Amino acid sequence: MEEKEKSNSCDSGNDKWIKFALIVAAVFLGCYLATYYLVDQMRHQYYYTHVRPIPNIDDVLREQDKFFDSFNSEPISFNLMLPVNESGVQTFKKDDEYKMIIDLKPFGGSAENIKLKIKSDKVSISGENFTSKKNSESDYSFSQSFTLPEKIDTSKVKKEIVKDQYIITLPIKD
Numbered sequence: 001m002e003e004k005e006k007s008n009s010c011d012s013g014n015d016k017w018i019k020f021a022l023i024v025a026a027v028f029l030g031c032y033l034a035t036y037y038l039v040d041q042m043r044h045q046y047y048y049t050h051v052r053p054i055p056n057i058d059d060v061l062r063e064q065d066k067f068f069d070s071f072n073s074e075p076i077s078f079n080l081m082l083p084v085n086e087s088g089v090q091t092f093k094k095d096d097e098y099k100m101i102i103d104l105k106p107f108g109g110s111a112e113n114i115k116l117k118i119k120s121d122k123v124s125i126s127g128e129n130f131t132s133k134k135n136s137e138s139d140y141s142f143s144q145s146f147t148l149p150e151k152i153d154t155s156k157v158k159k160e161i162v163k164d165q166y167i168i169t170l171p172i173k174d
Contacts (some may be wrong), residue, residue, distance in 0.1 A: 083156040087143055091127055098148065100125070104161070108139045109170065111159070111166045120151045 054060060090101040098125070107113040107129045114127040126143040151173040158169040 089146075091146065096172050098152070098172070098173075099145075100168040100170070102127070102166040102168070104164045104166050106142070108162055111161055114166060116151065116159075116168065118154050118157055118170070120154060120173075122146065123148065123152075123168075152173050 004148075011131075069100060092099045092101075102125065104111060104114075107127045108131065113129050114125065117124040122145060124143075124145040129140040130139045131137065148170075153173045154172045156171045160167050160169075
């Protein structure tokens with residue numbers, strides 16, 4: 001009889017730890033799911049807008065058609081859309097050289113803000129100026145490339161500053 005009681009009694013310490021681990025896992029999973037549910041509800045409440053029906057969609061579509069038809073009847077003037085700054089590069093060709101004149105005012109009056117890349121038949125000009133004042137900031141950048149029909153003698157390129165103008169002289173190879 002004593003042997004039967006010993007074999008039926010399998011109360012060891014491992015069963016208690018397994019039950020404890022399962023309870024901890026269940027509590028953790030419950031907390032995770034509750035947090036996920038609350039965050040999901042808040043996300044839907046704040047980030048999703050309710051769709052309202054448009055009362056008369058035909059009027060909206062007609063207005064859009066009128067707007068886009070106006071582009072077909074007259075050429076688009078980008079000057080009205082984008083502010084045009086007259087400080088671009090002016091180019092001139094004299095007998096055996098090209099001259100490029102860059103206005104330095106938008107670049108803080110400094111030629112250091114302008115980068116030149118000169119190859120035998122291509123000139124790339126880029127410049128950037130960032131100014132920060134007490135209540136405002138302004139950022140001006142410019143980039144333009146020119147492909148020339150003649151080859152340039154890159155060893156004889158001259159750069160000079162006259163008043164607020166950066167003048168680049170590009171002699172043509174013979």
